[in-house]
Amino acid sequence: MSSNNSSSETRMSRNNERTQGAGPKRPHNGWRLFRRILFIIVAIGVLGILAGAGLFFYYAQSAPKVTEGALSSDTSTRVYDANGKVISRLGAQNRNYVKSPNIPATLKSAVVSTEDRRFYKNNGVDPIRIMGAAFANVTGSSLGMQGGSTLTQQLVKLSVFSTNASDRTLKRKAQEAWLALKVDHDYSKDQILEYYVNKVYMGNGVYGMQTAAQYYYGKTLKSLDLAQLALLAGMPQSPTNYDPTSYPALAKKRRDLVLEAMASNNAITSAQAKQAEATSITTGLVKNHQTTTSNDPKTTKVIDAYLKQVYAELKKKGYNTTTGGLKVHTNLDMGAQKKLYDIVNGNSYVSFPSSKFQVGSTIVNPNNGKVVAMIGGRKTGNVTFGLNRAVQTDRSSASTAKPLMDYGPAIDYLYYPTYEPVKDTAFTYPGTTKNLYDWDRQYQGTITMRKALYESRNIPAVRTLQNVGIKKATTFLKGLGMTFDKPLTLQNGIGLYISSEQEAAAYAAFANGGTYYKPCLVSKVVTQDGKAHNYASTGKRAMSTATAFMLTDMMKDVITNDNGSGRSAAISGLYQAGKTGTDSYPDDYADQVPDGATMDSWFTGYTKNYAVSVWTGYDKQFQTGHYVSESQTEIAQQIYKYEMSYLASKSTNTDWTAPGTVTATSQGNKTEYYVTGHAGTVSDTTATSQYGSTNTTSSSAYSSNGQATTNNSSSKTNTTTTESSTSKESSSTTEQKPGGGDGGDDDNTDSTTTSSAGSTATSTDKHTNSTADTDD
Structure with missing residues (x-):
């Protein structure tokens, strides 16, 4: 037994010795996993650094050059005219x-x-x-x-x-x-x-x-x-x-x-x-700043409104005009700009009633939407970036709205011919007892659309808008770049709150055959890194070529017809068309101004090369003496005439030709036009005397699409108001029974409340008490 115990002890001793001499234990599995993850992270980090360095040097190779001239130059914005000449640097x-x-x-x-x-x-x-x-x-x-x-x-x-x-x-x-x-x-x-x-x-x-x-x-x-x-x-x-x-x-x-x-x-x-x-922040500040101007003061005055609009356009595009170091190329025609400035600020062309009489005007190239000139006011002194009346939208455009909202949509949607019979008879706005009158407070019975337009008669225009419908008219205006914050009404057919820039661009579509170009002042911006960004308007079809041609043909008569409202804009031998507009005072103020006085006077006209819109009036039109007299309403036409004469001298003079979608016909020794396939029904449109008797040949006139315009509106209020333009031929007429009514599609009525119909409810409803805000 002793020998067995001895051998057992010997084996245990050997096992212990083996265990003690085996060295360190193997790593735990968790530790090994941690080391692997750490290694992967380090490897990814190294690869990331290498990749980042590679990407850095890759980008660095294409970096622009930096010169001493670039480092030492300032970062102001330079503005150039259409010919590449520097006209301004930002600031004074x-x-x-x-x-x-x-x-x-x-x-x-x-x-x-x-x-x-x-x-x-x-x-x-x-x-x-x-x-x-x-x-x-x-x-x-x-x-x-x-x-x-x-x-x-x-x-x-x-x-x-x-x-x-x-x-x-x-x-x-x-x-x-x-x-x-x-x-x-x-x-x-x-x-x-x-x-x-x-x-x-x-x-x-x-x-x-x-x-x-x-x-x-x-x-x-x-x-x-x-x-x-x-x-x-x-x-x-x-x-x-x-x-x-x-x-x-x-x-x-x-x-x-x-x-x-x-x-x-x-x-x-x-x-x-x-x-x-502890020192006051205002210590040492001067009130009168010393300036060393880099711009010619005379040039600065001439281009002030245009330049202000350029910077507004740049801001909309997202450019920093203070630290951007931009080179801005514009569409400015300096010759046209100087001419326009001289016309409205000098005494050689137009006789202005006072230095407070104001002007806002925009000139557009119909073929691309380029704004070639713009005036924001006259006699403005040394003000920099002052009120730009060329783009203000708080004044009624009066009867210049008629081709845009009434007759244009009527041709485009209802295929009215230029000789469409329209009724110039007593009219009351639907749902009210508010009467509408023409400028002479007379009725001509059934007349042609052409005559209604060139004589600027209000009642046929509003009746036409009724037939078109507000919805379709609004759509037509949208195609011409106009949108409004509030729904339009029948009254807007004889007055829209739009700017001369908007109107010039819209009329430009008539000039070029129906294509709308958004007005643009900036053609190219070169940023500090040398990149060039080009800008141009893309044309969009706003109406048929037939509509554009027929409107143009009718608006020629505004200038050339003996009874046309724009005869003062006539330029011998020039093919042109246009429309007048005057905005009268409301009834509750009319007795404070002379007969024939208006708040605003417009003329917008065009050739195939230029569209020019001119607004004239006073900033504070209700201040004593701040009215536009009957004779002064022609100032807008005169400004247009002198400016267009200059523009025409540097461009070709060609007439418009009828497109294949239009057919000519003879009506009363006059060449008229209709959209091919839509000749309509020709009725008796003999004009009655302007001095009273009403043509009663027929009780209703039929439009080219067979739609009747009738008089059937009802009265819902006890008080009667009137809406008319001031009379150019001050004669009275016997008031007839209220007329009006709802024709056309079921979105064309204006059955609003008395307060709505009794004011001009537009995008900027400024004159809510106005009852006389129409035309010539």
Whole structure:
């Protein structure tokens, strides 16, 4: 037994020895998995860095060149006319460049402390700053003083790249960083600071801090104290909001942050910072700003309205016109612009009643929608970007609306011929006792649509709109670029609240055969990175060629017919067409102005090459004496005549030819037209005397689609109002029974309440008490 026990002990001893001498245990499975994941993460990270570096250098290869000229130039927007001549730079300021030795050390310290604390240590790109900016943005601890871009990167951005938000791509960022490294390598820190100080936008059209010192303080940079220099150093981040004149509280907060940054960066002591912070933000500011204009004052006046609209168009397209360094090419015809300016501001062409008598006018090329000239007012003084009456929409267009809302849709949808019988008989707006009158307060019975248009008679126009229907008329107007905030009514058939720009573009569609082009002033924008962006309107069919031709043929008579309302616009030998419009005072004000006085007077006319719309009147039309007398209503026609004469002298003079969809016919020794296949029914349209008797040949006239227009409206109120234009031939007539009624499709009625029908409810319902807001 002893021997057995001995051998058993020996085996156990050996096993223990083996166990003790076996070395370390194998790793646990979880540890091995962790190591694998860590290895994969590191590998992915390395690959990501390599891929990022490869992508960075790939983008860097296509980076634009950065030259000393680009670094030292300003970033103002330059505007060119159609011939490529510079006509303006944004703002009134021309930059005063300051060399590095003349830049105060205090300003340099303020800029560096605010924008790039490690400026003198980094190589143009600062990874530490980028990580710090990311952390500060997450924690909200930067107080608006920390950004990822170095001063050098900001300089590059302002010098060679577009500032549009859509261009802030990874590729752009990579190129910006690459160019910043190159700039830091090629230029000294002092040179980089010099370029930055001279390039930044400082508000109010001011570029560069030297110019800003003169603009805000009337001094050079060297003459400013610590508080003033700190203010200027902080302004580039948001020049408008940190304007000490307009927003002193925000400007002070920003200035004090700059001072704190300077103290933190040991550029000044805390005591100096506190002393400067105690200084009023308005200390030293001047009231009369020194300007060194880069624009000819005479030219600036001439193009003011056009230029204002250019900047509005650029803003809609998303461009930054202050720091974008844009080159903006426009459609401006400077010759046409100067001529129009001279006509409305001089004494050689038109006799204006006073300096307060105003004008708004737009000229459009019918073949592409280009706005070639625009006037926003006359005798405006030295105001920059003042009220642009060419684009205002708070004045009624009066009877210039008739081709747009009444007769155009009637031809397009109902196939009315030019000789369509229309009724000029007593009319009451449906659902009211509000009567509508013509300008002479007489009725001519059944007449042709042509005659109703060239004599600008209101009742046939509104009856025609009834037959068309408001829905179809609104659709037709939409095709001509017009939309309205409020539903249109029958009264809008003799007055729309639209601008001369809208009307010129709409009439241009008549001129070119029915295609609408949205009016455009900007043709091309070249951004700082050299990219060219071209702009042009795309034509859209707004009406048939037949409609455009027939309207044009009728509107020729407005100018050439002995009874036409626009005879003062006649130009011998010129093929042209157009329409007048005058907007009378409401009844409750009519006794305060002479007979024949109106609030607004329009003329819109065109050739195959140009469409010109002219509005005239007073800004405050209800102020004593601010009316347009009967003779002065012709001023709009005269402005058109002189301007169109100039335009015609530099273009071809060709007549319109009837398209194949139109058929000519002879009616009463007059060539008339109808849409081929829709000749209609010809009835007795003999005009009655303008002095009283009404033609009663038939009780109703049938339109070309066999639709009757009848008189069957009812009265729903006890009071009677009237709507008419002022009389050019002041004679009275016996009032007939109220007429009107609902014809056409079932969306054509205007059965609104008395208050709705008794006012002009349009997109800008300005004259809600008006009962006399129609035409000639």
